Amino acid sequence: MRRPRSSAPCSSGRIATAGMTDLFVREPGLPGLLHRPYWSAEEQRTAVTAVRAVTEDAPFYQPTMPRTGRPFSVRMTNCGALGWVSDRNGGYRYQPTHPVTGLPWPPIPDIILAVWAAVAGYPHPPEACLVNHYAPGAKLGLHQDADEQDFDAPVLSLSLGDDCRFRVGGTARGGATRTLRLMSGDVVMLGGASRLAFHGVDRIYPGTSTLLRDWFPAGGRINLTLRRVTKP
Ligand code: SIN
């Protein structure tokens, strides 16, 4: 079922930075978690074009779990000075180059940087933009984003394509969780008391968006996660 949009998505050009977070839905019991529609349909198409260009230089690859070497069902790539990667021997980490091509990650496109500038409330730019592609059937287990040196900066994520069921809880493993339906163009920010909240993606809802159809005939979902990695 589609969630009715009660307000138009806002772009950084139309709404002043100050007060931007007042426009977010705050989730009861989850202080620091903000969620709202952000990109218009046109901005989503522009973002997809920019991300597709990123993947021409830095193609999606299949990361593997530390120790077990089990493949993730999500395919990943990155843009920015640092990219988040995982494999059997090296574990979870950030590095400046693509693990398959060995090349530096491409820069973060301006349309994505503009969201951070407008929303993050943090005076330094993000260093990493993880790009996840969820084909129908892909999911991501509950985890914390804890490989960064700077937890003062929020984690900001943008959704493109099919809806998903996003699960989020507190900062203790095994605690209560709840779910949010994320739709194309939505932004979610984990900051403050929710910066280290456990979160994951239970499932994609295939066929809920046509945004990615020209690129991936089966559709699916792209998630962009912006993070500050080092202390400024
Ligand atoms: C992540 O936690 O890496 C991605 C979250 C999402 O896909 O919404």
Ligand code: MN
């Ligand atoms: Mn995460």
